Amino acid sequence: MRVVILDDGYDHYEAERAILAPLGASLVLSPCRGDAAAVRAALAGADAALVRESPVDAAAFAAAPGLRGLVRYGVGVDNIDLAAAAARRIPVCNVPDYGVEEVSDHALALLLAAARRLPMAEARVRSGGWGVPRAAPVFRLAGGTLGLIGLGRIGSAFLRKARALGFARVLIADPGLRRPPEGCELADALVVAEQADAISLHAPATPATRHIVDHAFLVRMKRNAVLVNTSRGALVDEAALAAALHKGLILGAGLDVFEVEPLPADSPLRGAPNLILTDHAAWYSEAAIVDLQRKAAEEIARMLRGEVPRHQVNRWE
Template identity: 65%
Template sequence: MARPWRVVVLDDGYPDYETERTILAAAGAELVLSPCRGDAAKAALAMGEADGVLVRETPIDAAAIATTQARVIVRYGMGYDNIDTAAAAARGIVVCNVPDHGTEEVSDHALALLLAAIRRVAEADRRVRAHGWGLPIDRKIHRIRGGTLGLIGYGRIGAAFHRKAAALGYARVLVHDPFVREVPAGASLASLDTIAAESDAISLHAPLTNATRHIIGRGFLALAKPTLVLVNTARGGLIDESALAAALAEGRVLAAGLDVYENEPLRHDSPLRSLDNVVLTDHSAWYSEEAIAELQRKAAQEVARVLEGETPLHPVNQTR
């Protein structure tokens, strides 16, 4: 009798994995928890006899992929820059993500960061807790209505954020996304330079690729208004953090709200930690109880599809 398929989970952290076990058992697969905690070498060992792989943050590099017989790797979430998709494709391994699980949560969080940064909510909270009172005269706050909102990336989350932010009264919405040819009424496509120079607020919703890494860098920030508020709930690598920290410290950018960082957790010595005009959260934009349940279910279903010979819904590489 042939052994059941073996599906390995490389990262722990969810309350339980009964959803995955149930879905995969119906497809003739057993689930094996093998937490690697970000260690690529451990991932290579864990993947050795896997037919399917579920992963969150642990890197899956070419060395790990060379060890495995897996047919499918599914990333819990949208981004998949921790997986060497080209190496996987060369070995006939399909890589999939789950791009449609936390749209409402991430767009909600982006809106929360935008408002918190504009209204200096976290700073006021710290002031009151320290028995202070009264906004310092040098802490500028500007009206939202009538301003210009820039969106870099206009997929599911960018569009959801646009829908929610529209209620704030922005007079213009500028969108930059090379894969989008048409945007809804009330928005217009624009170049990155135009968005940099004309936006009062910018929210990032682009994937991290070679083309988008440090898309917000010294050149972009040099064009920005000193009243700019920048929000990032997408990928930390979209921003050159040193350049942003300098611009914030020097008053060339008014404020920022960040949920993602180039290196996570955020480095202890990051200059962002010492700035009053930055709201920092811990890569938690995706979270809600409903989103976790949806993510676990959809990730397991994608593995099951491939193991059963069906076409996956969300492949991100092209196998031979």
């Protein structure tokens, strides 16, 4: 059997080989780098595939009649045409249970850094300055309101850690959540915008969540509020956020994900004040990479053995 890895990037693939070799499966590394034609060529004749960033569209699935399953290295499956895969009864899976601690740590770090204006303070000291600038006030988080948009694994881990900061209230906007965790309240997204002092995004990218943080959302936020996004770039209207920061409509923000990655040189975010930008690195730790590669390969092995995969994200009747 032939298992294709679309795109390179990891130091080695020993975990995948160790898990798949007993099944008689060989690994083929195909650095497609987003080239649709290269993806089609790589998948032709493949029994299964592990996917990083390159898009897998309907034409790619049509070129792979023997494909028995596909696993995305990660949580988001935006780059895979799930409907096209389902039409051909090809299960598509992700790895939703890796990097939970890392991403929630990163979200908390972005929140604290933006709320405390740490980049501004660090730059001030490096340039020889000293003293608290009263024109750029810092506000206490304890006693305030925390808002979450989405509450999956990472959102839940973030909530567990953020509770230690002493928020008096927690508002959660998640249409799939029937009962909130103890001490939390369900709320509409715009209510979260209006009442929260800190907002962290943990929702998937769907047509319903695209630009959920837009101009209308931002103008409702408090002037002292901080926004954090470690989920998907499409959740935030980046031009609207940059404008809101320039106008002082909110205190600050921290982003690890963007609509276009890498972040374009002409992005309006680059010049926005009190905005912390990281390079989609929230997932990363050495332990997380080990978990991701192992769990992705184990899911491929289950499908090749004819077993039901654990984390299938597309369905058909």
